[in-house]
Amino acid sequence: MATFILTGRYSLDAVRGLMAKPEDRTGAVAAIVNAAGGKMVSYYVTTGESDFMLVAEADAAEDFMAGVMVAGASGSVTDMKTVRAWSSGEFAKVAEKAGKIADSYRTPGT
Numbered sequence: 676m677a678t679f680i681l682t683g684r685y686s687l688d689a690v691r692g693l694m695a696k697p698e699d700r701t702g703a704v705a706a707i708v709n710a711a712g713g714k715m716v717s718y719y720v721t722t723g724e725s726d727f728m729l730v731a732e733a734d735a736a737e738d739f740m741a742g743v744m745v746a747g748a749s750g751s752v753t754d755m756k757t758v759r760a761w762s763s764g765e766f767a768k769v770a771e772k773a774g775k776i777a778d779s780y781r782t783p784g785t
Contacts, residue, residue, distance in 0.1 A: 679729075679760065683755035692751075725754075743755060
């Protein structure tokens, strides 16, 4: 499964909603990730540039991004950024593959 990290901000209306009716949003976030075919690994409310961070796994980026689209379309979250993450072991395999194909690349102007 691929690992994705999503950060974003709550909209003004979402913050007002949380103030009016405080709730732990972990279950709601897990539900949308699961509905899209993924698995939530962790969910945090954060400070700084982002209001939240989600770590999730999915078999395909399309699955995860479908859930992201639904959340964005709701208007409750904004400024979402998604990155694909690799464990150090996974990235070592990427580096090994890069080493095997490096000779096939020609730099510009050569």
